Amino acid sequence: AILEVGEVLQFYDTDKRFPAFGFGARPIDGPVSHCFNLSGSREHAE
Structure with a gap:
Protein backbone atom coordinates (compact mmCIF):
# COMPACT_ATOMS: atom_id res chain seq x y z
CA ALA A 1 0.00 0.00 0.00
CA ILE A 2 2.82 2.43 0.83
CA LEU A 3 4.43 1.89 -2.57
CA GLU A 4 1.19 2.78 -4.36
CA VAL A 5 0.79 5.97 -2.30
CA GLY A 6 4.36 6.99 -3.16
CA GLU A 7 3.73 6.40 -6.85
CA VAL A 8 0.83 8.87 -6.75
CA LEU A 9 2.57 11.46 -4.54
CA GLN A 10 5.75 11.60 -6.63
CA PHE A 11 3.96 13.68 -9.27
CA TYR A 12 3.20 16.41 -6.70
CA ASP A 13 6.69 16.64 -5.17
CA SER A 41 19.10 11.45 10.59
CA ARG A 42 18.04 13.78 13.38
CA GLU A 43 17.93 16.74 10.96
CA HIS A 44 16.47 15.33 7.74
CA ALA A 45 13.38 13.14 7.52
CA GLU A 46 13.81 12.46 3.80
Whole structure:
Protein backbone atom coordinates (compact mmCIF):
# COMPACT_ATOMS: atom_id res chain seq x y z
CA ALA A 1 0.00 0.00 0.00
CA ILE A 2 2.82 2.43 0.83
CA LEU A 3 4.43 1.89 -2.57
CA GLU A 4 1.19 2.78 -4.36
CA VAL A 5 0.79 5.97 -2.30
CA GLY A 6 4.36 6.99 -3.16
CA GLU A 7 3.73 6.40 -6.85
CA VAL A 8 0.83 8.87 -6.75
CA LEU A 9 2.57 11.46 -4.54
CA GLN A 10 5.75 11.60 -6.63
CA PHE A 11 3.96 13.68 -9.27
CA TYR A 12 3.20 16.41 -6.70
CA ASP A 13 6.69 16.64 -5.17
CA THR A 14 9.52 18.26 -7.15
CA ASP A 15 12.41 16.36 -5.52
CA LYS A 16 10.44 13.07 -5.22
CA ARG A 17 11.63 12.55 -1.63
CA PHE A 18 9.10 11.95 1.12
CA PRO A 19 9.55 12.27 4.88
CA ALA A 20 8.89 9.03 6.75
CA PHE A 21 8.60 8.57 10.50
CA GLY A 22 8.67 5.61 12.86
CA PHE A 23 6.65 5.34 16.05
CA GLY A 24 7.41 3.57 19.33
CA ALA A 25 10.83 2.00 18.79
CA ARG A 26 14.45 2.39 19.78
CA PRO A 27 16.52 4.01 17.03
CA ILE A 28 20.04 2.60 16.61
CA ASP A 29 21.71 5.56 18.30
CA GLY A 30 19.32 6.50 21.07
CA PRO A 31 16.65 5.78 23.66
CA VAL A 32 13.10 4.65 22.92
CA SER A 33 11.34 7.29 20.83
CA HIS A 34 7.67 7.70 19.99
CA CYS A 35 8.43 9.63 16.78
CA PHE A 36 11.69 9.45 14.79
CA ASN A 37 12.94 9.82 11.21
CA LEU A 38 13.27 6.50 9.39
CA SER A 39 16.27 7.92 7.54
CA GLY A 40 18.24 7.75 10.80
CA SER A 41 19.10 11.45 10.59
CA ARG A 42 18.04 13.78 13.38
CA GLU A 43 17.93 16.74 10.96
CA HIS A 44 16.47 15.33 7.74
CA ALA A 45 13.38 13.14 7.52
CA GLU A 46 13.81 12.46 3.80
